[in-house]
Amino acid sequence: MLISIMLTSLGYVYVYRILGSSLKKIGLFNYHAHIFLSFVVLMLISFIFLGPHPIWLWLSFGTIFLFIKSSPQIFFRYMETLIQRHTLRILDHMVLGVQSGHSLRVSLAALAAQESSLLRVSLHNLFHAIEYDSAPADLGTATLARLFEELMRIEKSQSKCADQLRALRKRVKTIEDFRRRSGQVTMQIRMQAAISALLYLGLLAFMISQFGFFAYRGLILLSGSLFLSGLVTVFVIGRRVRWNT
């Protein structure tokens, strides 16, 4: 019991440190770590005193550890899609702000203040990066870094700010439109490959469970190679879809 508690305490401290640094990377406050770790303590107590099974304990530790370790990456990926989805809206707001006589920074600060979603954190980061002209690497996501570069360029040019913002918005809109449409092509290929592979695996599992593997291994090999060559052909067709314009 003593060893269990000692190991658990060591693990707890380790998890606390990693969680603290992960949250710092994301830009959230440390009290989130305290809330999360109180739940972990409750779980550990229930493991140690109610049902001390070492495998389950280490499995839970491992899951928590992996989750915490990968949480910044998951968060940044989510933020990337969120920013991509809202870039046009952000630019719309800034164009309106600049047209009504505000500076680029003031319109960005106003947008960041009124934002209610998780995007607020990124917009505040963007605002501070522009305010202090800090490195775009601090922003975490590639889209935000690009937006930062564009906004910095517009702000430094000091002329026709609204026109440049409108041009940027038009460019982003064109890219978005084509991203959506070319996404239809790639999505169709991926979905066909994924669904056919899932169906095939399901059927293969059913066939093996009903008839066995060794009795029909020749048949399975033939069918598998036929299916794989079909799958490869689908991807080859996908790779050959290129712009001719």
Place this chain on the structure above:
Amino acid sequence: MEYLAPPLQLITEIKRAIESGASVRSGVLVYIQNSTSEFSRDVSKWISWQDRGLDVSSLVQGQKSRYRRSLLELLGRGLQGEGIYSYLLMLEVETIEACDDEISRKITKLPFLLLVPLLLMQFPAFLLLLFGPLLENFFHSLGSG
């Protein structure tokens, strides 16, 4: 497939350069730096030939798309100091229309293309798994009977 067609990507970079007061050349260089397409390699070769004063007409005529050819010709004029912004805007509109047409054609054609491996390879693979053991048993019982 990239999101933007290579000539449209190049037009975007050059437009951005001109709008921010930079030269056409710097826009071309940014495009070469950022893009990995086949066209960017051609553009890189084209600008190095231009710099060395070589004849680039064979390189321009070698482009399969007339939009790429027009763009390179226009950029050649831009590099010589001619104002090309308004022509670039017109070419952008035409290129966007052409890209729209092309992507619509591809979206219409793709399901038929994808049917070929499905019907010729994957469907027989499914049939083999479904009916193979039954047929094998059937023929086996016929043979032993």
